[in-house]
Amino acid sequence: xxxxxxxxxxxxxxxxxxxxxxxxxxxxxxxxxxxxxxxxxxxxxxxxxxxxxxxxxxxxxxxxxxxxxxxxxxxxxxxxxxxxxxxxxxxxxxxxxxxxxxxxxxxxxxxxxxx
Amino acid sequence: xxxxxxxxxxxxxxxxxxxxxxxxxxxxxxxxxxxxxxxxxxxxxxxxxxxxxxxxxxxxxxxxxxxxxxxxxxxxxxxxxxxxxxxxxxxxxxxxxxxxxxxxxxxxxx
Numbered sequence: 001x002x003x004x005x006x007x008x009x010x011x012x013x014x015x016x017x018x019x020x021x022x023x024x025x026x027x028x029x030x031x032x033x034x035x036x037x038x039x040x041x042x043x044x045x046x047x048x049x050x051x052x053x054x055x056x057x058x059x060x061x062x063x064x065x066x067x068x069x070x071x072x073x074x075x076x077x078x079x080x081x082x083x084x085x086x087x088x089x090x091x092x093x094x095x096x097x098x099x100x101x102x103x104x105x106x107x108x109x110x111x112x113x114x115x
Numbered sequence: 116x117x118x119x120x121x122x123x124x125x126x127x128x129x130x131x132x133x134x135x136x137x138x139x140x141x142x143x144x145x146x147x148x149x150x151x152x153x154x155x156x157x158x159x160x161x162x163x164x165x166x167x168x169x170x171x172x173x174x175x176x177x178x179x180x181x182x183x184x185x186x187x188x189x190x191x192x193x194x195x196x197x198x199x200x201x202x203x204x205x206x207x208x209x210x211x212x213x214x215x216x217x218x219x220x221x222x223x224x225x
Binding site: 031033035041042043044045048050055056058091097098099100101102103104105106107108109 | 117144145147149151155156157158159162164168170171202206207208209210211212213214215216217218
């Protein structure tokens with residue numbers, strides 16, 4: 001069964017450093033998303049991406065964050081200068097069409113720890 | 116604005132039933148239900164759309180009341196595997212963002 005894959009599974013970084021989280025969405029999916037989940041809390045929407053453009057972003061997704069689809073398969077989330085409060089599980093998801101009537105498939109997540 | 120889920124937590128014995136509610140102060144276009152087990156990714160359960168269309172697992176049932184702007188997930192004859200945190204997500208009109216509630220933790224014991 002096709003799945004969304006994320007790498008690395010765990011990343012530890014020092015405060016102020018840049019990190020890039022990588023995702024390979026399901027191959028025929030056109031819509032991509034990043035979510036984050038602080039330990040024990042709800043899953044929070046960060047950004048959605050379609051046709052090489054951001055479709056929607058939340059208040060959390062400020063200038064420190066960026067997304068890119070550098071090639072035909074990868075979808076990345078970059079955090080330019082990490083803060084302690086960026087520590088969370090980051091989930092990538094993808095869907096065939098818009099999320100109104102299509103399920104999003106989530107990857108297993110990257111646990112980011114900022115020290 | 117995030118949907119509001121209730122209750123926050125449910126404790127059941129195997130075979131018992133539960134209802135998890137999700138309500139929104141904004142108009143609902145679709146409601147998505149996911150279950151997340153500890154340390155794992157959320158897994159899709161069901162989508163409910165305006166007009167009554169539903170997509171999802173046959174063993175899961177849910178309702179969508181457009182007028183009341185709420186959805187309910189019905190878990191009947193619960194099994195141990197039902198344990199986890201259930202999130203409802205509401206979509207914006209374009210379907211470009213899915214905003215989740217805080218979740219309802221379900222614990223099923225034998």
